[in-house]
Amino acid sequence: MGRCVLVTGGAGYVGSHTVLQLLLEGFTAVVVDNLDNSSEFAVQRVAQLAGEFGKNLTFHRIDIRDIEALEKVFSTTKFDAVIHFAGLKAVGESVQKPLLYYKNNIIGTIALLEVMAAYGCKKLVFSSSATVYGWPKDLPCTEESPLCAMNPYGQTKLMIEEICHDIHRADSDWKIMLLRYFNPVGAHSSGHIGEDPRGIPNNLMPLIQQVSVGRRPTLAVFGNDYSTKDGTGVRDYIHVVDLADGHIAALHKFFEDPNIGCEVYNLGTGNGTSVLEMVAAFEKASGKKIPLVMAGRRPGDAEILYACTAKAEKELNWKAKYSIEEMCRDQWNWASKNPWGYGLPDPAN
Ligand code: NAD
Numbered sequence: 001m002g003r004c005v006l007v008t009g010g011a012g013y014v015g016s017h018t019v020l021q022l023l024l025e026g027f028t029a030v031v032v033d034n035l036d037n038s039s040e041f042a043v044q045r046v047a048q049l050a051g052e053f054g055k056n057l058t059f060h061r062i063d064i065r066d067i068e069a070l071e072k073v074f075s076t077t078k079f080d081a082v083i084h085f086a087g088l089k090a091v092g093e094s095v096q097k098p099l100l101y102y103k104n105n106i107i108g109t110i111a112l113l114e115v116m117a118a119y120g121c122k123k124l125v126f127s128s129s130a131t132v133y134g135w136p137k138d139l140p141c142t143e144e145s146p147l148c149a150m151n152p153y154g155q156t157k158l159m160i161e162e163i164c165h166d167i168h169r170a171d172s173d174w175k176i177m178l179l180r181y182f183n184p185v186g187a188h189s190s191g192h193i194g195e196d197p198r199g200i201p202n203n204l205m206p207l208i209q210q211v212s213v214g215r216r217p218t219l220a221v222f223g224n225d226y227s228t229k230d231g232t233g234v235r236d237y238i239h240v241v242d243l244a245d246g247h248i249a250a251l252h253k254f255f256e257d258p259n260i261g262c263e264v265y266n267l268g269t270g271n272g273t274s275v276l277e278m279v280a281a282f283e284k285a286s287g288k289k290i291p292l293v294m295a296g297r298r299p300g301d302a303e304i305l306y307a308c309t310a311k312a313e314k315e316l317n318w319k320a321k322y323s324i325e326e327m328c329r330d331q332w333n334w335a336s337k338n339p340w341g342y343g344l345p346d347p348a349n
């Protein structure tokens with residue numbers, strides 16, 4: 001049997017794609033998720049897509065703040081590492097309900113770290129975010145760029161990064177990878193797993209997707225007066241399967257490099273794409289028109305954000321390979337096969 005990895009939040013968007021890549025790489029995966037923003041169907045479909053490796057996947061519906069439940073999982077399985085995706089991620093909601101975010105993301109992470117320490121599992125990959133760069137003055141963002149939380153969600157990512165540095169300083173047995181994701185989009189090429197946020201989506205691609213299948217009439221473009229090529233905001237969109245592979249690269253680094261401490265890596269492509277460019281690419285991939293409404297700037301939005309990816313390329317031996325066209329192709333494949341996400345049965349089953 002391969003190495004065994006606990007995946008918190010493994011039913012979610014990035015988690016489900018990563019679990020699939022883990023299984024295909026020969027890892028055994030145990031997913032814990034409270035399904036607050038996800039569906040158990042995602043886990044079932046991952047098991048199907050993994051074919052013969054699907055048997056190496058176990059799911060527990062658990063809130064990571066439930067220490068007793070976590071201990072039960074750790075007492076029956078010895079984990080080689082933990083990938084920690086579980087958390088709330090809606091920026092606007094975090095401004096409205098800061099305590100919910102601090103309680104879920106911070107207390108949840110502390111509970112997880114305590115149980116890991118108690119069971120002697122001290123290898124952690126954590127989902128951090130490009131949000132920690134705030135509104136950067138210098139681009140591209142390197143891992144050394146100044147950090148700044150723009151909202152409670154971002155604050156939780158910064159705090160958890162600090163907690164991780166502190167526990168590693170206190171006990172060098174801890175090996176930690178803080179992965180700062182840029183903007184994950186797209187879906188697995190099968191079209192059977194993808195992003196399916198509960199409620200009104202916050203991010204650009206799920207909104208474009210919902211317009212394309214007729215769930216919303218228009219897309220609001222938040223600001224067309226930025227100092228960018230076409231006036232709209234620029235981001236570093238990364239295919240979710242590339243991102244998933246970045247986690248596998250991080251795990252390999254753990255097992256191959258004894259000098260790992262608490263390390264930070266950007267996971268992006270290094271390329272900036274504007275909102276209008278993204279819309280055009282999606283329209284081309286889908287053959288659907290996305291009606292636009294020009295709206296004002298969204299408070300707190302950065303103008304331009306993209307990554308320097310040199311560190312991950314050099315040290316993790318990982319580089320994103322999918323283009324914007326491929327991201328849109330796969331997003332549309334998922335959308336057209338599952339216009340209501342996991343809400344209705346997959347037509348392929
Ligand atoms: P997601 O909401 O699809 O997945 C998160 C999962 O965590 C969900 O399945 C949810 O049910 C689960 N969860 C939340 N709180 C939990 C708790 N207390 N106990 C157990 N499970 C819990 O989000 P995602 O896009 O897959 O993001 C995964 C991680 O990556 C998050 O930590 C997010 O902050 C981070 N991140 C995401 C993005 C992005 O744009 N998608 C960018 C940067 C960082």
Ligand code: WQD
Nearest residue numbers: 089091129131202203204207220221222233234235275301
């Ligand atoms: C992308 C671009 C918007 C919606 C957020 C979080 C960040 C990280 C990734 C978790 C921007 C524009 C969007 C819409 C629009 N998540 N837009 N109309 O803001 O880069 O980052 O998700 O860590 O923390 O802040 O992503 O997809 O919301 O926006 O014009 O309806 O699309 O202004 O330029 P963002 P996004």
